Amino acid sequence: MATQHSRSAARIMMAPAVVLLLGWMLIPLTMTLYFSFKKYLPLRGGDLGWVGFDNYVRFVSSSAFWPSVQTTLIIVGGVLLITVILGVLLAILLDQPLWGQGIVRILVIAPFFVMPTVSALVWKNMFMDPVNGLFAHLWKFFGAQPVEWLSDAPLFSIIMIVSWQWLPFATLILLTAIQSLDSEQLEASEMDGAPPLSRFGYIILPHLSRAITIVVLIQTIFLLAVFAEIFVTTQGSFGTRTLTYLIFQRVLESQNVGLGSAGGVYAIILANIVAIFLMRIVGKNLDS
Amino acid sequence: MGQITLKQITKNFGDVQVIPPLDLRIDDGEFVVFVGPSGCGKSTLLRLIAGLEDVTSGAITIDDRDATEVPPAKRGLAMVFQSYALYPHMSVRKNIAFPLRMAGLDKAAQNAKVDAAAKVLNLTDYLDRRPGQLSGGQRQRVAIGRAIVREPDAFLFDEPLSNLDAALRVNMRLEISELHQTLKTTMIYVTHDQVEAMTMADKIVVLQAGVIEQVGSPLELYHTPRNKFVAGFIGSPKMNFLAGEYAAGYGAATIGVRPEHISVSSSEGAWPGKVGVSEHLGSDTFLYVDIDGVDEPITVRSSGEISARHGDNIYLTPDVSKIHRFDNQDLRIA
Numbered sequence: 001m002a003t004q005h006s007r008s009a010a011r012i013m014m015a016p017a018v019v020l021l022l023g024w025m026l027i028p029l030t031m032t033l034y035f036s037f038k039k040y041l042p043l044r045g046g047d048l049g050w051v052g053f054d055n056y057v058r059f060v061s062s063s064a065f066w067p068s069v070q071t072t073l074i075i076v077g078g079v080l081l082i083t084v085i086l087g088v089l090l091a092i093l094l095d096q097p098l099w100g101q102g103i104v105r106i107l108v109i110a111p112f113f114v115m116p117t118v119s120a121l122v123w124k125n126m127f128m129d130p131v132n133g134l135f136a137h138l139w140k141f142f143g144a145q146p147v148e149w150l151s152d153a154p155l156f157s158i159i160m161i162v163s164w165q166w167l168p169f170a171t172l173i174l175l176t177a178i179q180s181l182d183s184e185q186l187e188a189s190e191m192d193g194a195p196p197l198s199r200f201g202y203i204i205l206p207h208l209s210r211a212i213t214i215v216v217l218i219q220t221i222f223l224l225a226v227f228a229e230i231f232v233t234t235q236g237s238f239g240t241r242t243l244t245y246l247i248f249q250r251v252l253e254s255q256n257v258g259l260g261s262a263g264g265v266y267a268i269i270l271a272n273i274v275a276i277f278l279m280r281i282v283g284k285n286l287d288s
Numbered sequence: 289m290g291q292i293t294l295k296q297i298t299k300n301f302g303d304v305q306v307i308p309p310l311d312l313r314i315d316d317g318e319f320v321v322f323v324g325p326s327g328c329g330k331s332t333l334l335r336l337i338a339g340l341e342d343v344t345s346g347a348i349t350i351d352d353r354d355a356t357e358v359p360p361a362k363r364g365l366a367m368v369f370q371s372y373a374l375y376p377h378m379s380v381r382k383n384i385a386f387p388l389r390m391a392g393l394d395k396a397a398q399n400a401k402v403d404a405a406a407k408v409l410n411l412t413d414y415l416d417r418r419p420g421q422l423s424g425g426q427r428q429r430v431a432i433g434r435a436i437v438r439e440p441d442a443f444l445f446d447e448p449l450s451n452l453d454a455a456l457r458v459n460m461r462l463e464i465s466e467l468h469q470t471l472k473t474t475m476i477y478v479t480h481d482q483v484e485a486m487t488m489a490d491k492i493v494v495l496q497a498g499v500i501e502q503v504g505s506p507l508e509l510y511h512t513p514r515n516k517f518v519a520g521f522i523g524s525p526k527m528n529f530l531a532g533e534y535a536a537g538y539g540a541a542t543i544g545v546r547p548e549h550i551s552v553s554s555s556e557g558a559w560p561g562k563v564g565v566s567e568h569l570g571s572d573t574f575l576y577v578d579i580d581g582v583d584e585p586i587t588v589r590s591s592g593e594i595s596a597r598h599g600d601n602i603y604l605t606p607d608v609s610k611i612h613r614f615d616n617q618d619l620r621i622a
Contacts, residue, residue: 187340188373192387192434193361202386206377 029268036261043255055262064246069270071155072242076223076274078159079166080216086163087170087215088208092200094171095178105175112168116228123161124150124233154238161229166222170215177211178204217278224271243267290351290364290442290474291316292337297346299332299498306332307498309346314442314476314491319468321477323485323521324495330478331446333495337476338367338444351441361390366435367444370451372427374419374434380406381415384433391438405433408470425456432467442474449484461487482522486510494518516618519544525574525587527612532581534559540613540621547574547589549610552596557603561586563596577602 036055039048059065094105111119127134128149136146149157181204189199227244234240236249247267251260292314299307306329314320322330335341337348339360347356355363366387374383381402382389388398406412409429419427428448435443445464449457465488468475479485485492486506494501494509494517502514506522513519519527527544535543551557552575561579573594576585588604596602613621 182371182373184369184371184373185375187360188367188369188434189375189386189390190340191338191360191365191367192438193390194386198390202378203375206375209377 032261032264032268034261035257036265038258040257041255042257051258055258056265059250059259059262059266064241067239068241068243068246071240072224072244072270074155075159075162075226075242076220078155079162079223080219082159082163083166083170083219084212084215086167087174088205088212090167090171091174091178091208092204094175108171109168111164112166112172114165116165116226117232119165120161120229120232123157123164128157150234151238154234154240158226158229158233158240161233162223162226165229166219169219173211173215174208177208181207217275220274220278221271224267224274243270290314290440292442292474292476293349294337295347295349297333297336297348298344299329299336299341300344305344305498307336310498310500312493312500312503314474316474317472319465319475319477319488319490320493321479321485321489321491322493322495323479323482324501325521326480328495329498330480330495332498334367334444334446334476334478338365339363340367364441365444366438366440366442367446368428368431368435368448370447372419372431372448372451374427374430376419379416379418380411380422380430380433383419383430384411384415384437387434387438401437402433405436408436408467409433424452425460428452428460429463432464436467436471440473442476445475445477447478447480449479450481457484464488483524486522492522494521512620513612514620516542516544516614516620519612519614519620525589528584528586530582530586534582535613538611538613541616542614542618544612544614545606546610547587549607550586550588551605551607552577552588552590552594553603553605554601555603557605559586559604559606561602561604563598563600563602565598566594566596568592575602577604579604 037050037052039051039054040046041048090108094101094108098104114122125133130136130146130148133146133149135149139146147153185203185207186199189203194202225244226242227248230236230240230242230245231248236242236245241249243263244267247260247263250256250263254260294310294312296309296311297307298305298309310333322333324330332341336343339355339358343356347354349355350363350365375386378386381399384402384405385398388401393401402415403412406415409432411426411429411433414422414426414430419430422430431448448464449460452460461484464475464477468488477484477488489506491503492506492509493503496517502509502518504512509518509522513522516529520529523546525547527546528550529542529544531542535541559579561577564576564578564585566576567574569592571592573590573592573596575588575590575594575596577588578585586604615621
């Protein structure tokens with residue numbers, strides 16, 4: 001990008017992508033903002049005019065709001081915890097030379113390619129079904145009463161399903177990070193008298209901190225918007241209504257576009273708060 | 289104490305035997321250099337001594353104790369790696385203190401030892417920095433510091449200077465030699481650079497394909513190489529080899545003459561030739577001379593003032609008393 005000419009050529013060539021991206025983000029965002037200040041009930045009178053901040057007040061003062069925020073955070077936190085811890089362990093395991101490594105790696109990564117709706121249905125019907133599910137059979141084999149997963153432990157069930165989907169992603173990123181660890185560092189620490197656990201704590205884990213940061217950041221962004229897994233399993237009942245699901249219910253089940261849009265704006269704010277928060281805590285790792 | 293003995297050591301990687309049965313004795317306080325072309329097994333040998341690789345058969349004794357099955361940390365050896373292998377997320381102080389921390393020393397004792405090592409290595413001002421903020425030479429010193437604080441029976445160096453630039457390499461070479469004089473600890477040093485080997489070693493071990501070709505002091509290897517390989521490997525620029533009728537006159541299959549043992553003349557001499565490239569270093573001039581019946585140009589070291597130009601006719605005369613003779617097995621004829 002040295003000359004004036006190449007710079008302007010670069011700008012022209014980038015323009016379509018930039019315009020498309022801006023349109024992609026700006027149009028939905030503006031529409032959400034626009035509707036959030038209107039009383040808009042498609043099946044009950046349509047556009048009923050501007051209402052100021054009415055929708056915002058109603059959305060927050062609804063008894064469903066704070067529980068849904070809490071549910072969202074529990075799901076995000078739970079999935080992050082499980083995927084990062086298991087991801088690190090799996091990455092270490094997959095880094096060891098073992099027979100059939102290629103196939104094992106593909107198998108580990110496979111869940112990531114399954115669509116959320118499909119994987120949630122598979123879990124719901126094939127694993128967690130209290131009559132015919134694999135878990136029910138397992139429980140019965142040991143003479144225990146099958147657990148009704150989705151009604152008895154609904155949040156845990158959803159966290160499990162979502163974790164299963166995201167574990168491959170975490171494992172993949174952490175595995176590449178582990179593979180980039182200089183083996184001489186491990187050998188040096190071995191000669192320095194560090195037992196395996198110390199080698200993990202002092203060498204491997206610090207080396208992974210950057211990759212863990214990336215996993216946490218990317219997953220948080222996607223996990224805040226988890227929807228299909230809830231839609232096909234509990235439909236938001238039994239305390240599994242996340243903020244995303246609440247917005248969906250407001251817009252489509254209650255047919256209140258204005259109220260839902262206001263919720264959407266809250267969701268944007270929440271996501272940004274979480275993002276800033278995360279950047280502050282762990283983003284430091286990315287600089288060093 | 290740091291006396292290390294290798295008895296009939298072998299090492300296989302899969303079906304490939306990289307080190308055939310090998311015996312070696314390293315005395316306490318010696319500076320031993322393993323030297324050889326890349327892939328000759330010198331690093332593997334060092335890693336066997338360190339315990340980072342298991343021997344396939346044979347025994348390693350350190351100070352008369354059998355160390356063959358002893359884990360690396362318990363052998364009392366410290367190693368400096370080619371990549372330095374510093375811990376990037378720890379400060380220099382923590383890096384140097386790491387082996388002490390692992391040994392369970394209390395904080396005060398750790399700090400005292402780290403400060404002492406830092407003083408020896410001129411690192412006192414850098415103790416709070418991260419390795420990433422240091423230059424190559426400083427990193428190298430941190431790696432050495434981490435080895436020193438353990439007060440090992442022997443130091444192992446795995447090509448420690450190969451990542452440094454030429455000027456720094458000369459400096460570090462001196463510093464390591466100096467360190468050996470002060471500590472008087474056994475040091476085993478692996479390098480592919482024969483200059484490093486010649487300048488630092490008490491004893492050089494020349495390896496080729498896992499086999500020890502010769503063990504001896506630098507000057508022993510220089511003056512009486514056991515075979516053609518050692519003769520060609522030790523000395524810089526390398527020895528010239530002449531076969532055929534040139535060698536027949538001396539009753540050998542091949543003769544070797546070092547560049548510094550050939551005199552040049554523009555009018556008369558034993559071997560007439562044509563000057564090829566000449567390298568003027570100021571103090572010396574290296575001439576590459578093509579002579580009849582020899583494929584490789586003959587390297588000649590002459591004074592810096594010589595004014596030979598490309599294509600000039602020239603006469604070479606070897607110093608007959610310094611000619612090395614080799615039989616058809618490439619072994620030296622005494």
